[in-house]
Amino acid sequence: MNLRHLKYFVATAELGQVSRAATVLSISQSSVTGAIKELEAIVDADLFVRSPQGMELTDSGREFLAASRDILEKVEEAKKLTKRRSDVGGTITLAATYTVLGYFLPFHIERLANLHPGLDIQISELNRESIEDGLLSNRFDLAMVLTSNLHNPDLEFETLLKSSRRLWVPNGHRFLEKGKASFEEIAEEDYIMLTVDEAAHTTMKYWGKTNFRPKTKIRTSSVEATRSMVANGHGVTILSDMVYRPWSLEGKRLETISTDIETPTMDVGIAWRKGTEFSPAMTLLLDYFKSSFASPQMAQFSGRKK
Template identity: 25%
Template sequence: MGIRELKTFVAVAERGSLSAGAEARFISLPAVSAQIASLEAEWGISLFDRTRKPARLTNEGLALLAKAREVLGLYDQIGDAIREPDDLTGSLVLGSIPTALTSVIPKALLSLRELHPRLQIRVHHGLSPSFAEMLRNGEIDAAIISEPRVQLPNLRWEPFAREPILVIAPREAKGRTDEALLKAYPYIRFNRHFWVSHVIEEALAKRRIVLRETMELDSLEAIALMVAHGLGVSIIPVSHTSFLRLHRVKAVPLGRPPLSRTIGLAERVGNPKGRLTAALLDALNRAAAKIAKTST
């Protein structure tokens, strides 16, 4: 058993199939099958229950997955220990909510590439609740999520930016206040499963604003496009004013004082890749500061 086989096993286990694992590892499907078979033969166990479709990890497979992640985390730290202090290498799997993908992440990744060219970061997009579960399961190393509504067990969250929550409307809309716009047009809801949607719903409920909902979408770009075409208004977090100019929509703050949300970097307590996530958080803070400066 070697590091190569463990990396392949973890890739297959996390992605749910041999073919997906092969794609992640950039090797052929027969090579993946051979490496999994080698692990099973060495330990005399079955790692996957192949009678089920798709195949699922056995109890032995789950136990090996937990230990394999520990071993690979320690393996990544070896390079850090023998290289110069400022020379970071290794890999990070990062989850991100949509707004960060079009604001802080590109700037932060570019900065990290210049400072640490051997550091590899793979980015996935999704919802804050999903990322919290993936962090606990060790499927990702860190995630950019909105501020948790409750304390997340065994996870640490560090804020680095605030995003205003705005009512967006067609550019020609005549209403000047958030309430006037919300009452004048049909409402396009931002996915109710996003944590920020709960904050929005609570703010509207306190003011007893009744909406005429016509759509529910989870893409900020799709929502902005619908609004720009005059199909309704929406309430969304906006990371940068360029988003409003690009989609040709008008915006007013939601509430007084204006509502906003805080986003930050979450990771497991005792993360073995803490040195890498610390560098990422530093880059995110710098990127957020630059964006805030250009937005004022």
């Protein structure tokens, strides 16, 4: 058994599908499948139940997942002990939108605190318009935002992650048998419309390129409410992989499938005012994110909430 086995297993368990794990890890599906088979042989237990909808953990798999996470986290801690900590210090005012703060930043803020203890990152959660105003008026040094929503010519940005959008459906939904759904079929279903971070506006933009419209039943600013509504069979929705989790707060499962028309990705990145003179602390933060996302392995942790 080696760390590769554990990384591939954890990614598959958290994402629910070999194909999605392979995409996140930037490797082939056969590599993931092979590693899981090897791991099951090593531990002499079935870790997953395989189905056309994806990979569901067995009882043994759930126990092994907890142990695997502990091992990988201890390895990360050991790596930190051997790395030379930066002596760069300073304060950075960082703005972030709701989605980025909730589903992207926590892991990185913890990691930055360990790697660069002299760095003081002061975070404010705001909507995009307020963040843009804050950057232009120098109230914020940098911002973590959905760069796919940025169009201000006075701002520059670096996109770090492109998260695919897929259709969310409850476990056992009829669409899962085909493995793909058309917008015509989706338009016949009740639709849960997420509104936070301009999600509704983005949704209507790509629906507008079809001949159909979503049959909106509920509008909500809560990702968790959307997840629960879908898992409980109250409707379907199209959202990004970054905010997807296979279980609702009530413990009900939901699945994702592709659509017949490709939807735009949700892009996450870091933004600043054009012409900004970067301090050493700001350069350190930007370099951290750029180097992190040059490494495929980092992507598997980018959206995970502990």
